[in-house]
Amino acid sequence: MRVLEKAPAKINLSLDVLRKRQDGFHEVRMIMTTIDLADRVELVDISPNEIRIVSHNRFVPDDQRNLAYQAAKLLKDRFNIERGVSISITKTIPVAAGLAGGSSDAAATLRGLNKLWKLGLTLDDLAKLGAEIGSDVSFCVYGGTALATGRGEMIQQIDPPPHCWVVLAKPTIGVSTADVYRNLNLQTVQHPDVDGMVNALHNNHYEKICSLMGNVLEDVTLRMHPEVANIKEQMKRFGADAVLMSGSGPTVFGLVQYESRLPRVYNGLRGFCDQVFAVRMLGERNILD
Numbered sequence: 001m002r003v004l005e006k007a008p009a010k011i012n013l014s015l016d017v018l019r020k021r022q023d024g025f026h027e028v029r030m031i032m033t034t035i036d037l038a039d040r041v042e043l044v045d046i047s048p049n050e051i052r053i054v055s056h057n058r059f060v061p062d063d064q065r066n067l068a069y070q071a072a073k074l075l076k077d078r079f080n081i082e083r084g085v086s087i088s089i090t091k092t093i094p095v096a097a098g099l100a101g102g103s104s105d106a107a108a109t110l111r112g113l114n115k116l117w118k119l120g121l122t123l124d125d126l127a128k129l130g131a132e133i134g135s136d137v138s139f140c141v142y143g144g145t146a147l148a149t150g151r152g153e154m155i156q157q158i159d160p161p162p163h164c165w166v167v168l169a170k171p172t173i174g175v176s177t178a179d180v181y182r183n184l185n186l187q188t189v190q191h192p193d194v195d196g197m198v199n200a201l202h203n204n205h206y207e208k209i210c211s212l213m214g215n216v217l218e219d220v221t222l223r224m225h226p227e228v229a230n231i232k233e234q235m236k237r238f239g240a241d242a243v244l245m246s247g248s249g250p251t252v253f254g255l256v257q258y259e260s261r262l263p264r265v266y267n268g269l270r271g272f273c274d275q276v277f278a279v280r281m282l283g284e285r286n287i288l289d
Ligand SMILES: C[C@](O)(CO)[C@H](O)COP(=O)(O)OP(=O)(O)OC[C@H]1O[C@@H](n2ccc(N)nc2=O)[C@H](O)[C@@H]1O
Pocket: 012, 015, 024, 025, 026, 027, 028, 030, 098, 100, 103, 133, 134, 135, 136, 137, 150, 151, 152, 177, 178, 181, 247, 248
């Protein structure tokens, strides 16, 4: 049997860090939403009792370091599954970009194996398991739009953003999430208004959403990689309505309300960055069911 799952990327419309915890993680309050930029994960039964990763992207590990491998191993061990699976990952989401590509592949693997192995688990069960793999995996199990708290694994679905376009530009550098959190100085951060953003989404207020976008990790990554600031500047100059770095970066995204404005922003950025995408928001609930 064969199961195909879509693994969409996320962006953070708002990302606040409250404190550092005893376990080394940081307590966050952030708003994540799914966009129409997705990897494809194909799961196929194989006769040897093993997990095989197939990916033609040289930046993606094909062994136990792959988050999709870890997702399959977790289900196999937890539910004593004596079956093999081949996991083919077709990457579209840039790697180490702040877009949760690996986390979304892991989440898609959890959803897909739940079907392939007929485990009968709910999305809540899968999200709980996903938290054992990484902080962003729980959100990626559900997709949609959510307020994420704890270390990012506590998910509350909220209203989706209005229909608009998202332009993404990923500079050639990769960023380590652990390094960015380590270099964050909580004494000096400007906290974004996360609750204001929840309200703006509820009221479907596009201009308010644009004005409230904020990410406390942005300054840290900008200090480490000044070229990210340049991309932000260019994206504003070419006409995006609001511009922010996603997650720990380095990808910068810009919101564009009118399709007529899109070519100017997209083509303008292509002069600065190899990896530029123009996609739709995909923040509605239950898109992955
Ligand atoms: C930046 C975000 O992508 C925003 O959505 C997430 O907070 C990071 O999620 P992630 O990549 O799934 O992170 P994990 O794989 O769980 O953790 C990677 C590293 O980031 C740091 N980390 C991550 C999440 C968190 N709430 N606090 C942290 O300090 C830890 O040093 C951890 O070892």
